[in-house]
Amino acid sequence: MKAIALISGGLDSLLAAKLIQDQGIQVIPLHFRIPFCHYNKDLQGEAQDLSLLIKDNLGEDLKDVDIRQEFLGLLEKPRHGFGSRMNPCIDCKILMFAKARQLLKDWQAAFVVTGELLGQRPMSQHKQALQLIEKESGLEGLLLRPLSARRFPETIPEKEGWVDRNRLLDFCGRTRRPQMELAQSLGLKDYPNASGGCLLTDPEFAKRLKDLIKHQAFYMEDVELLRYGRHFRLSPEAKLIVGRNEKENIILEKLAQEDDFLFHPRENQAGPTSLGRGVFTEELVRISCAITCRYCDLEGTQDAEICYRKIPQEAKILKVKRLEEEGLAHLRI
Incomplete structure (x- = not known):
């Protein structure tokens, strides 16, 4: 008997998978990669960390399925609306659940396991929402939530005796203590302390995404930029991202594409790398240089020489005065 266990990156999904595995069922850990999870900040490194976590605690290889592009389609007009952000x-x-249902036959699995916990999330984990999700994903009767199972009607796995309902739990609410105690009793190693996080609930990130959707058709490479730097909307067709530290400066340079603009102070001047994307007039280039200058270490002066170039063209230099805060306020996203 096999079951697909959805792995979010948080503790609850790991606990749910472990509870079912301990009943003698082979769990197939499945992680859906979406664009907005905290644990995806550095996609390759963090994905590997999650794989190691699952291997150490479940002894199984994590299957990773990329649904980022499909997920972007939800953002323009989700059928069931948005949460707080x-x-x-x-x-x-x-x-995600519909995708998991499609994989049941391919992987010869009988049902799907999730770490959802009744009452933990205000939008998606009250009883009505959980039942709606189960129905619309096509998993009625085949979706088992081990942490709160005894607060729901019996599922097919319970009715058929595939799992023992008496060994499932009745957790409810937002407190984390029962999960932490359960993790210790199950002998989990190096487990995360909280549930997986979503950047879409972060006020600043949500503001950046809303601006992106408002002003342009967007793709994964545009969404990836939302994670980094200070963001400025220069015009309906142009925006600027200013690195906040050396790591972000390097990342912005790596994410720059053909026809993007890169701005940075001359070699003898400490300061950020800025990335401009969109349609830039000469005036917007000047403003971008002035914004970049704003975040340079000027040591008593108000101006600096900023190198800029439109990829793949040669660099040019423009001497500008730093843009003061009052000039930034209406541009900052």
Whole structure:
């Protein structure tokens, strides 16, 4: 007997998978990669960390399925609306669970396991929402939530005796203590202390995403930029991202594409790398240089020479005065 266990990157999904595994069922850990998870900040490194976590605690190889591009389609008009920010939680779960249902036959699995816990999330984890998600994903009767199972009607795995309902739990609410105690009793190693996080619930990130959707058709490479730097909307067709530290400066240079602009102070001057994307007039280039200058270490002066170039063209130099805060306020996203 096999079951697909959805792995979010948080503790709850790991606990749910472990509870079912301990009943003698082979769990197939499945992680859906979406664009907005905290644990995806450095996609390759963090994905590897999650794989190691699952291998250490479940002894199974994590299957990683990329649904980032499909997820972006939800953001324009989610059927069930947004949560407190830009988080389409119900539609997100329906998408993931429907994908898992499609994999049941391919992987010869009988049902799907999730770490959802009744009452933990205000939008997507009250009873009505959980039932809606189960129905619209096509998993009615085949979606088992071990942490709260005894607060729901019996599922097919319970009715058929595949799992023992008496060994499932009745957790409810937002407190984390029962999960932490359970993790210790199950002998989990190096487990995360909280549930997986979503950047769409972060006020600043949500503001950046809303601006992106408002002003242009967007793609994964545009979404990836939202994670880094200070963001400025220069015009409906142009925006500037200013690195906040050396690591972000390097990342912005790596994410720059043909026809993007890069700005940075001359070699003898400490300061940020800025990335401009969109349609830039001469005036917007000047403003971008002035914004970049604003965040340089000027040591008593108000101006600096800023190198800029439109990729793949040669660099040019423009001497500008730093843009003061009053000039930035209406541009900052």
